[in-house]
Amino acid sequence: MCLYKRNERNYLLITTLPLMKKLLLALAIGTASLVSFSSCTKEYNTTVLAGKSYYFPISSADWTKNEAKEYTTTINIADLDDLYFEDGHVDVSIQFEDEKGTFYNVPTEGLRGHGYNAAYSVGKVYLDAYYLPTTGDKAPDPMRVKIVLTDADPGN
Numbered sequence: 088m089c090l091y092k093r094n095e096r097n098y099l100l101i102t103t104l105p106l107m108k109k110l111l112l113a114l115a116i117g118t119a120s121l122v123s124f125s126s127c128t129k130e131y132n133t134t135v136l137a138g139k140s141y142y143f144p145i146s147s148a149d150w151t152k153n154e155a156k157e158y159t160t161t162i163n164i165a166d167l168d169d170l171y172f173e174d175g176h177v178d179v180s181i182q183f184e185d186e187k188g189t190f191y192n193v194p195t196e197g198l199r200g201h202g203y204n205a206a207y208s209v210g211k212v213y214l215d216a217y218y219l220p221t222t223g224d225k226a227p228d229p230m231r232v233k234i235v236l237t238d239a240d241p242g243n
Contacts, residue, residue: 139236162213166236167236171236
């Protein structure tokens with residue numbers, strides 16, 4: 088039951104009162120959520136340590152054969168220091184000179200009759216190529232070796 092007639096001044100106030108209550112409630116909820124969520128922020132400590140890439144051409148004559156059906160070559164890298172050795176990562180990839188545009192991650196097996204492994208110590212990267220029984224005893228084809236040194240912070 089309406090106490091006011093339609094032509095009185097307070098009619099507008101009475102009919103819009105429920106709408107104003109809803110708007111006020113929505114405004115209060117929005118303000119409370121904005122205040123509560125904005126005060127809880129996570130801090131991310133992101134330290135970006137740049138990696139270094141090196142490219143080395145290796146010809147078939149650069150390989151040394153040993154008695155275990157293996158060829159080996161050693162690549163000297165002065166930047167491969169104790170810090171990279173202890174806490175960083177060394178990644179080795181190969182690309183054949185006549186196959187530009189495709190790098191193969193080492194270790195790998197079955198590339199042009201050879202399998203490849205890599206190891207490293209301070210200042211040196213050792214690349215081994217062992218020939219598979221299906222191919223003859225020959226040194227690997229000429230290639231480029233890509234070595235990437237990635238620094239990292241110790242996690243322990």
